[in-house]
Amino acid sequence: MIQFLLENTNIEAFEPMPTPAEIKTALPLTERAATTVATARQTLTAILDGTDRRLFAVVGPCSIHDPEAGLDYARKLKALADEVAETIVLVMRVYFEKPRTSVGWKGFINDPFLDDSFRIDVGMKRARAFLLAVNELGLPAATEALDPIGPQYYGDLVSWTAIGARTVESQTHREMASGLSTPVGFKNSTDGSLEVAINAILSASHRHAFLGIDESGRTAIVRTKGNRYGHLVLRGGGGRPNYDSVSVSLAEQALTKARLPANIVIDCSHANSWKKPEYQPLVLKDIVHQIREGNGSIVGFMVESFLEAGNQPLRPREALKYGCSITDPCVDWATTETMIRSAHEVLQHVLPERKRNGSVS
Structure with a gap:
């Protein structure tokens, strides 16, 4: 009888991975962290509903590669968050996964040692430990959802989620977003298209069923309720920015045509x-000028920021500059403080009287 090898012909190995339940048992949710997450989610949904007049801001490194530097940054951001809390709700950008156009470092979970050893088991534990530490400070965290299994490991420690420009058209990510427990920002696609993101918001607002895993690591049929707090993130694309007032107005019109709330980050x-x-x-x-001049749709903004300005190439860990990004370039901490404080100074006189365009129905 002729034998054929028909499965796993390009698989090198299957390695055991701790289940979500095992990692959560080793790194359990604390009362302090749970309070941070619950309060932040409630606040963010209130902002999207229009019952909280403040803005929210997702601020932090392009990606986390050094937990020590990340926590140094988090402590500074927490102090600034307390200072501007009257007008701006600061959420730390904690991105562990990086989508790649071709190849490159895919993030802290995938390669925590920065050496192509791909110890995903270690990366997942360290990612959860980092999120716990940030939330223990009383500072909420935001992340980009890339791997559909990831939220089972750390979703209880996330307050806001992004679906990126490269994955916004993916059915897998729309289905995942429909079941996430956080508000979800959908970025316009890399070519600048709003239609793709708006379709994603609509899709994620509906119920879905798809294959996933449960906390015990078993394959499961995941049945979702739909996420009513999807919203649009303008990030530019197609060779031009789209933060200007004309672009924002066009985005408002597109959301209204789709019968979606005019919520724009x-x-x-x-x-x-x-x-x-x-x-x-x-x-x-x-952005601040538009709000001061009467814009009613902008609910938040995002800033890529770290301790040091710019970025650096990926090198052995001991050769890396402390607090400097190894992915996209960032503004430094001094610039971050100036940006946020300046926005706060203007907005504290504007937001109390601001009229919002609409709310989640």
């Missing part, structure tokens, strides 16, 4: 700043 980085960190303060100034 603006990413100060990526194509909106041509990936030049020095332009991010200019984008934020424009």
Whole structure:
């Protein structure tokens, strides 16, 4: 009888991975962290509903590669968050997964040692430990959902989720978003298209059923309720920014046509700043100006920021500059403080009287 090898012909190995339940048992949710997450989610949904007049801001490194530097940054951000809490709800950007156009470092969970050893088991434990530490400070965390299994391991420690420009058209990510327990921001696609993101918001608001895993690591049929807190994130694309008032107005019209709430977050980085960190303060100034002039749809903004300005190539860990990004370039901490404080100073006189365009129904 002729034998054929028909399965796993390009698989090198299957290695055991701890289940979500095992990692959560080793790193359990604390009361302090749970309070941080629950309070932040409630606040963010209130902002999207229009019952809380403040803005929210997702601020932090492009990606986490050094937990020590990340926690140094988190402590500074927590102090700033307390200072501007009257007007801006700060949420730390804690991104562990990086989508790649071709190849490259895919993030802390995938390769925590930065050496192509791909110890995903270690990365997942360390990612959860980092999120616990951030939430223990009383600072909520935001992340990008890339791997559909990941939320089972750390979703209880996330307050806001992004679906990125490269995955916004993916059915897998729309289905996943429909079951997430956080508000979800859908970025416009890399070519600048709003239609893809709006379709994603609509899709994620409905019920879905798909294959996933449960906390015990067993394959399961995941049945979702639908997520009513999807919203649009403008990040530029197709060779131009889209944070200006005309682009925002067009986005409002597109959301209204789709019978969606006019809730818009603006990413100060990526194509909106041509990936030049020095332009991010200019984008934020424009956002604040639009709100001061009567805009009622902008509910938040995003800033890529770290301890040191710019970025650096991936090298052996001991050769890396402390507190400097190894992915997209960031503004430094001093610039971050100036940006947020300046926005706060203007917005504290504007937001109390601000009229919102609409709310989640």
